[in-house]
Amino acid sequence: MQKTILLFLLSALVFGCASVKKRTEKAIGTILDSPFFDNQFTGFVVLDPSSKDTLYDYNGDKYFTPASNTKIFTLYTALKTLPKKAPALNYLQKNDTLFFEGTGDPSFLHHYLQDSTTYSFLKKSSNLAFSHANFQDTPMGQGWSWDDFAWYYSPERSAFPLFGNTVLIQQTPNFKVSPDYFKDSVVQVQNTWNREKDKNTFYFDSTERDTLEIPYKTDAHTIKNILERLFSNSVALVDKMPQGKKETLYGIEMDSLYVRLMHESDNFIAEQLLIVASGILTDTLNSENARNHILKNQLKDLPQHPRWVDGSGLSRYNLFTPKSMVYVLNEMYQEVPEERLFSIFPAGGVSGTLDSWYGGKEAPYIFAKSGSLSNNYCLSGYLRTKKGRLLIFSFMNNHFRHSPSEVKERMQTIFEALREGY
Template sequence: MVLLVGFTVLLAVPGAAAPAASTHSSLRADLDRILSDPRLEGASVGAVVRDPATERILYRRSPHRRLIPASNAKLFTSVAALEALGPDFRFRTGVLATGRQRGGVLLGDLYLRGTGDPTMLASGYRRLADRIADAGIRVVRGNVLADDSHFDDRGLANGWMAVDEPYYYAAPVSALTVAPNTDYDSGSVAVRVRPTRRGQPVRVSPQPETDAVEIVNRARTLAPDATARLSVRRAHGTGRVIVSGGVPVGSGTRRALSSVPDPTAYALDVFRRALAERGITFEGVGEAVTPERARLLAEHRSMPLRRLLVPFLKLSNNGHAEALVKAMGRVVRGEGSWQAGLGVLRTRMAALGIEPANYRLVDGSGLSTLDSMAPAQLAELLDVVRERPWFEDWKRALPLAGAPDRMTGGTLRGRMRDTSAEGNVSAKTGSMTGVSALSGYVRTSTGRQLVFSVVFNGFLSAPPRDVQDAVAVRLARHGAGADGAAPNSDGRDSSPTEVADNPSTPPDEAMFECSWSKSC
């Protein structure tokens, strides 16, 4: 009897392993099939699926091939910022003075000093002006001077394409800047366009009001049944924003964003207008470094980094990434530059086990085509950060598949709806011409959390995001039934993922993050 029991046990062990092996084999076969999409023929495809609980690699395809990550680079940047600056880090914008105050008169210059806050709205500058007025200052016997010395004077990163320079997603980076909206698209201005009477010029105005750009209005009001053809584009290398085309009568106000050539001048202009609106006079404006002996009169603090992660990652905001890179350089190495900040990033990545010699980042956002990293590195980072104390805040800031709320679903809110992945995939998207990436976490049908990274380079079609979605859907169904097959024949998600191109602008918006075209 004893021998029989022992024999039974020995037979049971290999029998229990068979379903798991079959499930993993089925997963590999399904992912191979999904990634055999003809649109990927001739393209570079890298994919990795990891099971953190067992430390097993469940799937790999060219895992160590270095590819352009696009906005998946923001995973590296955000993690490095949390490590180097801390989740409670805040940007500060201050107003300082060196001269004495006699009654309502300030004897000397007024300094506006920034540290790179990408969330600074015009209302923030108005509140600073309120504080100056509340202090009883009515006359400044000196100038209002902008101090952007916290960062270096390079506004654009290596490898950014010239064609992107006029657009808000590639706005220059400065220690002083303005965001025109609560997406916090710093370094850009919103241009409002309103129809008038048929055949007449449209009405245009900047928001906030500023002289940092010159708006040239060439657009007309069209017939009510006409198709709107509106272009708002800053002429390359200038401050002239050309509004052309037309909008139909009665079609309401439209808004378009344009980068500004000089964010510091923009911030100074918005602040000096706020002072003037409160009846505070001054002799002139300019730029200068704040003397060390200056005293603080007013200060605006940004939201903490743990909250900033939400618009940063959900909407894939490039300006936030670059401001954080320079802030890391300034705080850790005393130099607010890309070189210093990326040096801090590499050090922090190395401490997490991500070998710096195996990837290249020349900016923080992934907008540069010189950036290069492997899916295996992205997956490894996603795995190791699960043990960090700020992990839950960071994960919640990633786009959530199919979630309708914009600040929850982010760039994934229109993807993977009505599939097993809806609400179960938290991942960072990445899109630019010939590049599409999706890396993050998926909760499977059995409650297991997997890590994955799927990166495509060099495709010639519209971005095959549906292929990446099919991978995520299949992973979400892993362990369901005999093989976890997707509910439809090819595993594709039927929800809309494409962004229409605007033919009146040189960039192809269909290639970009949907948040950049404000379509999600």
């Protein structure tokens, strides 16, 4: 009923007096100035990249908690720094021993990506030695909620991820734990938490669910133990890589990582991409290196300098403005072929986190990244109008007490006005 009233109001405004553009602006302003938005913080910017005209600016220079809209900056960083295929590991052969170190590549035996390049490569060697010395980051990001440690969307960061740094427990058709190394660490009983906070003891109640994915605690010894179980062979831990020229093994196509990053809003991949970028830019793995580099170089002309503390947007410490989001989206649009770019972003009504919202009757007209935390919802991306014009937008909502669905309904009505009016 509310959506019907909104659509009626928009129709009356858009098909009233004045030019189509002015009527559309008035219609959008009427909704944003309504009592619904009074007790929350809202920012909305729309850019025409062809004319470089800002068509609408509502609190565009104000800072918002972006949630997973942060992944837009992470994607841009990856596109600017990483090769077409993921650097899977660095290695050096010395006599009969293969020394190797991680690059942060998230794809090795990932439960859903299932890339086996690294596995096949390491399995050929009978003497393996692993160095963890290049990882100079923390397992958890600044400002992450402490009680997220046991939930699938919050795996730890690491130099050499295995199985997405999570344990996948499945009840049917047969009880299975992946990686198998943790099978004896799973207790089949109901418990308040899925895992002990400081150790790898997991709880699984098959009467409540058939499948459960739980992050595990990572360190060099855990990596060593999992690899030894995988290869049925010992793996030595060494303090550092030996002297000599390191080679790089390349694995999965990066675009497959980017699609999962954006369509599934995969926090783990987001965090690891910045770590991989750090390894390309420096000799250590620390996501801050990548963030600082991109802000000081490719994004030195951002309208407002952000507070950017992680790759995923899990942290509420992140602060970005709608204008800065639009700036980065425009940079990507200018540099990446449209077909490739729009395949990476979820399509409204069709794919990823937008499969149930912002759908077009004939074809998708929105390609965008959503971002959700409790009481916050943001959406930034690209909008195709009925006349074929391409618009770039960022719509950020913070601290609302309405349901997310109510907020999305208002947003969708505004997007439909843009599609009709330009």
